Amino acid sequence: MVSPVIRRLETMPLLQHIRRIAITFNNNFVTAAVPTVLPNSNVQWESQVQYNxxxxxxxxxxxxxxxxxxxxxxxxxxxxxxxVPVTSDTPDIFVPYINAGEIRNRGVRSIANYLQFQ
Structure with a gap:
């Protein structure tokens, strides 16, 4: 039987990355909540600089x-x-995001309009 507390936790937006599993504890099946996303406290927002x-x-x-x-x-x-290597106990865990990439976009846009005489 699933605890009503765990059912309420599963519906909370902040805890949407929680998965319910059944484990054996003292020869009894017990429902537990485990995370499906590994945390990363070092992650930052992307930074952008644009020139026009x-x-x-x-x-x-x-x-x-x-x-x-x-x-x-x-x-x-x-x-x-x-x-990250995934252990056999958590095959469906999501990997954390890290700040690791850079990209540069450059370009030229030109438009020419003319007045057509009739």
Whole structure:
């Protein structure tokens, strides 16, 4: 029989990574709650730095509009799943996330609009 306290714990949003298991204790089956996610107290938020510069121009008496944008976005401390060996007692445990990745996005965007005469 499952304890009403454990049933209430399973429905709490903060404890959604809790799994219920049955274990033997003093020759009796007992229900226990075990975590399914390993904690990581060293994890931080990802950090991002973004640079943008642009130029807008109208030429030929507003016949043509030109737009050029340059951008760069650097992301550091990306959250990635950590590789950990899984023991035979917990085959479905989720691995913790760590800050381990970096990525840089760069680009140029250009737009040219013209006025069509009829």
């Amino acid at each position: 510069i642009g130029l807008d121009a109208s030429v030929f008496d507003r016949f043509m509009d030109l737009t050029v944008d340059l951008y760069q976005k650097n992301t550091e401390d990306m959250l990635v799943p950590q590789s």
